[in-house]
Amino acid sequence: MFDALRGGEDVRVDLVIFDEAHYLGDEDRGHVWEEAFILTPPRIRLLLLSATVGNAHELARWIEELRGVRCSVVTRPGNRPVPLRAAFLLPDKRLIPLLGSNGKLNREFATLIEQRDESPRHRRDYRRR
Numbered sequence: 001m002f003d004a005l006r007g008g009e010d011v012r013v014d015l016v017i018f019d020e021a022h023y024l025g026d027e028d029r030g031h032v033w034e035e036a037f038i039l040t041p042p043r044i045r046l047l048l049l050s051a052t053v054g055n056a057h058e059l060a061r062w063i064e065e066l067r068g069v070r071c072s073v074v075t076r077p078g079n080r081p082v083p084l085r086a087a088f089l090l091p092d093k094r095l096i097p098l099l100g101s102n103g104k105l106n107r108e109f110a111t112l113i114e115q116r117d118e119s120p121r122h123r124r125d126y127r128r129r
Helices: 004-007 021-025 028-041 057-069 107-118
Strands: 015-019 046-051 087-089 095-099
Touching: 015 028, 021 028, 028 057, 046 057
Parallel strands: 015 046
Antiparallel strands: 087 095
């Protein structure tokens, strides 16, 4: 769609959804998001989704100025509706949680770390220092 907008074509959509909108603040990706906001005609509504935008109201004011349209911020205070969970992809393609039900490092993951540390390839010889 944005290649079409860059080329001056009329895009026949009513809504563009930007998931993970906090990438706007990313040094490597942010300029692409900015360009998308700038190129999208004001008649096309934007829906930005992110659980981690800390300055949502400031971002909304910037979008209002940039696009000349009213912008609203919708928040959900309290716990995340979908909790974040850290996981590790094993070499055999299984995904395991990093933490066990006891809140400590998953035993299977801890064993992998121990095996790696005991491996001659990863062992450091501190006597050489």
